[in-house]
Amino acid sequence: MIGLRIRRLREKKGYSISQLAMRAGISKSYLSQIERNLxxxxxxxxxxxxxxxxxxxxxxxxxxEHEDICNNEQLDRDWEVLIKRAIEKGMSKEDFKELSDYIRFKHLQINNSRSSGSKEDT
Structure with a gap:
């Protein structure tokens, strides 16, 4: 879960919840709720x-987890065309990464909503 990962990273940096909240510019109480998965x-x-x-x-x-998409596999022709078009239109590697991060985040939100909803139904 996100909260546990954040807590582990925070502790690895040696930050208290207050220190991380202050440095990140977010509410200490909200950070605490995230870490406790509330x-x-x-x-x-x-x-x-x-x-x-x-x-x-x-x-x-x-x-x-990062996956090596070229690990013993060839990109299919559709992916090659999509990537070439995006690059031609000015999309950078950073743009691809940001888009990928956003898509993963949205999938995580959907999965969390489904699991939260199913808990409420029981």
Missing amino acids: QVNPSLHLLSKLARTLDATLDDLIGV
Whole structure:
């Protein structure tokens, strides 16, 4: 869960909750709620602030493993065309990464909403 990952990264940096909240410019109580998984859908903006402050990436916070897409596999023709078009239109590697992070974040929000909803239904 995001809260546990944030807490571990915070402790690794040697920050208290108050110190991290102050450095990231967020509420101490909100950070505490995230770490205790009482708040499971923090905004991408807030997660970006925390990641920067913790010298981490959004992937580190949301727990996404990096996969080598070229690991013994060829990109199919559709992907090649999409990537070439994006580059031709000025999309950078950073833009791709940001878009990928955003998509992973939205999937995580959807999954968290589903799991929270199913808990409430029981």
